[in-house]
Amino acid sequence: MSEQAVTCSHVSKSFGATRAVSDIDFFISPGEVLALVGENGAGKSTLMNMLSGGLAPDTGSITVAPPSGGHGRAVAMVHQELSLFDNLTVAENLELDRTGGRSFVSERQSREAVRRTLDGLGVSIDVDATVGDLTVGQRQLVEVAKAIAVPPTLLILDEPTSSLEAPQAELLFAAVRRLSAAGTAVIFVSHRMEELFELCDRVLVMRDGKQIEFGDMAGRTRHSLVESMVGRETTTFYPNRPAANLDATIEISLDNVSVGTALTDVTLDFPAGEITAIAGLDGHGQSELAEVLAGALKPTVGTVRLRGDAVKLGSPRVAVRRGIGYIAPNRRLDGLLLDKSVSLNTTLAAAPRLFPTGVVSSGKERDTVAGVVSRLAVKTSSLFQPIIELSGGNQQKVLIGRWLIYDKLQVLVLNDPTRGVDVGSRAQIYAVIRELAERGVAVVLVSTDLQEILGLADQIYVMYSGRITGRLDAEGASESAVMHLATGGEHLV
Amino acid sequence: MSNLTAPNYTGQPADRRALGFLSTTALRSIGNARFLWAVPVVVIVIAAVVLPAFRSPISVNSLLATLAPIVIIAIGQAIVVMYGGIDLSVGAVAGLGTVVLALGPVIPGGAAGALVFSVIAGLVVGILNGLGVLAGINPLLMTFAMAGVVQGTALLLQGIPESAAPMDLIDVVGTSIGPVPLLAILAVVLLVAAWFWLSQSRTGRVVQAAGFDARIAGRLGFPIRRTTIMVYGLSGALSALGGLAIVARTYTADALVGASSVIDSIATVLVAGIVITGGVGSLLSILPAAVIIAVVGQIITLTGTDAYYQTIFKGVLLVAAMGIYQLAGRRMRMPWRLSRPAIDRPALAESTSTETPAAKDGDR
């Protein structure tokens, strides 16, 4: 009678008034690979945090068996954000992770051990390489190596292949299979369905904090999983899509643009009044493309054209002057002035246009911001409330509001606009985006959320490895068609 | 050393590298600073050729005696800077050290006891600095404020009537072997020990890592509290020791004896290529940096040039340090995000957001 590796018994967790996770009940046997599936905001992160011991459940219990090797951690987690020190080498980073041992590091032994761990993973990264010199994919592999140096009872992998190239991902899968054969339980989170089907034995589907499905992977289809994840007809959630306008003027376009190794020879048109999506797996150049449009990144080759005229977007300032607005993917770091008021955050971009004399008129400011708040249903106690106190969804709405009030807006580039945003706010944001498009703005939607793209966009460009692999009309596009192009497949039609 | 430019290169087995008992980063840091070592050699050679007075044993002895406190205090400053902080109280603590030493006649244990108390006093000040930093006070301001408190205390203690610099003890401590003062040897020994500790011990590695990225260090559960107190405590103790080295040369116990030590130690640390934001650099480079500063000072004294040239020289040095910084920064590929958002509170999302606080929220 084998002990379960992980038992999660009627676990719930709330943050204030929000039920993040409610009544999750499952188990993982040793050596099983469990797929954890759910949209952004479904509660996966909270669950993983509780499993790794970083958060305590409000009700219920989580039990993890001690590691079979007798030492090391019970639960090892590989986050999406890396915890490596760029100033130290691979070996030194992994050495930092080792507990116990004498107070002085035995350099040779340490590097030998790390070499062995990397070899076990099948990775040929030099242990003496300074982490700062490694590519993102290599760092991700090092992070995985760190987690499995001493095999834990449970290994949690959160979107581990997001920055990996195909051969690196293969290495990872091989390692996961080896670990699972040796008895380690694995939780695998990924948006790439094929990976889940290839690797996982069982699946746990979450939606809105609740457990929707738990059982064997065999017998399920991608379609059924997506349905469970989304739980509703996608079309009612997204605003109606108007008929395609074949005469739309091209507001902005990229002409043979390349940026280092991140983007290669991209030629794209973005029509006014339409929502053009850029789809693809994370890290294949979409962010760079967005930043080129926003003036935050200069193309090494090629030109950006506004209505046909070549322009040099030397800085975001120039881009904004020309009517291009940008919402960066990481709002805490790149979007919000955390300590500042809702008011200041909202008027940041449009202030020179709202107050041409250079003096801020508090009456007009109040009215404008209040207008945005009511228009987007931002939940805030006061216009002067520090924006850090608002929820992610409301913060994102303020960021959208920032461009809503900018009268010169012709192009709006959105990069992952609904990450970490609750379902209700998302619907409101989608409605506003569609409205902006209807007013004539060319909307560029960069997102890794496929459902969002399929539901919201008018046309979809798919990227793989820095190139555009194909274009699809959103009407009638299927997830598999997009994924096919996103994983390097040739355009079929 | 294995190929630095091909991170994917499967090099020789890890244990066959030369000097394999030393950490790779330590070796690389020394390698990065190799040009620095040439400068003092060149300057010394030129000075020795051009100035006969420079070659005299008295001059050499004086130079080394000046070098000792600079190096000792810079070690403490370097450790703090590597940890991502700064210590503006080093000068005041050096002064305190000398004043406590002069309390020999008044405290149990006599002069020897006073010596011990002196270092302990520095340690205590350092620990208090560390506690302040842990409480969230910016190190620049905390150590600056502490400097005021320490200086005032030292001035008060200086006024105690029976206090007197212990001449006998100073004679012993300040002896020289030939032209080389004992304290200079001690300084070098301390330097090598500190360097070895920083690069090979677990705590030293934590200092380097946390100095580079305190957020990740916190996330990984490093012993930040313990380490902070230790780092600032060390700086305090070393500053007091540095004060004693100054007394050995000047024979006067004075609260203000370390007045120039703050700038000197910071300049030394910066010229040594230790990045002010933390985590990068080699402690060993302090030696050539300190020698440059001391030798030029000596040249200025010997040639009777205006002392003002010293100030200009220090300015030039700092500008050079900036150049070194830029180069080091380029090597390290310092990301824009080194100027982090003022407040970064991932934990906050979990307590006030009204929806699922995805750990992905905001972090990519």
Place this chain on the structure above:
Amino acid sequence: MSTDTSTPTATSSTAHLTAFSLSATIRRVPVQLWVAYGLTLVCLLVLGFSTDNGFSPDRLLRILSNAVPLGVVAIAQTIVIINRGLDLSVGPIMNTAGILTALLSATPGATLATTVPIVLLVGAAIGLVNGLMLAFTKIPPLLGTLATATVIQGIYSLITRGQPKGSVPAELRELADGRIAGSPFSGSLLIWIVLLVVVGLVLSRSVAGRRFQAVGANPRASWLSGVPVRSHTITAYVASGMLAAIAGILLIAYSGAPSLTAADSYALNSVVAAVIGGAALAGGTGSMVGTFAGVAVLAFLTTVLNSFNISSPVQLIINGAVLIAMLFVNSRIAGKRNR
């Protein structure tokens, strides 16, 4: 074709947001300000009750007036701190201004009207060097302005060979000693107040000033939203240089003689004053109201200690301890707001 800009104005559901609320406004005042003004008040009261003409406005204003050089340079430092920077060269700039003013005033035909603009220009030029360096390279402000400071010190030490020449014009001394039209305000105090008001209004009421705060709060987010981040940084240091020059001129108005070292402690003291007043070294926060409080605390605290004949060493200890206490309180407040 541009998009329709007018979002609907406040609806009834948002009326509560646009209505004015005194209690909300009071709650918005940062706690650090209450603490700083509270401490000032305590010092004032102690001073008032412990000495004869304690509460005379003349005396109190005189105390403030003597603190004006620190006050003006604290404005400079606050501006730079809001920009996430630090200007350690303000001390040497002050010395430079004093030396240059004295030097120029000694040349025949020179008047304040011709001398002062030149000195201000020099201050601004030094600030420009700082600003360009810090805006275009990754050198941290601590290191960069320290280097500038040392170079400037070297230059004026060399040029004056340790003996600054020249004289302080009588009109300048009048600014410090005299009164304006029979009021208890000295000329220099008025200058300080005017500067506080002007800078304060610019920071809080102008588009540029608001964006300036935004740059300090989050440079990248501001940059992406179209704010010219580099210009703001350069402007901050130019302003700092000019204000430091003004402070230097006012300093010799009080001391009566130029000096190579008189202003050396002003750099760090100005940081202290700014931080007591609520400016955060991490950037994005700071106000003139706060800086005034910071300077007032330092001025009145010193006066109180002097009035009790507390010796210089003990004053040092008390100043340091009070500073640590206030810093501790500030960090607790900042910490609490994070919960």
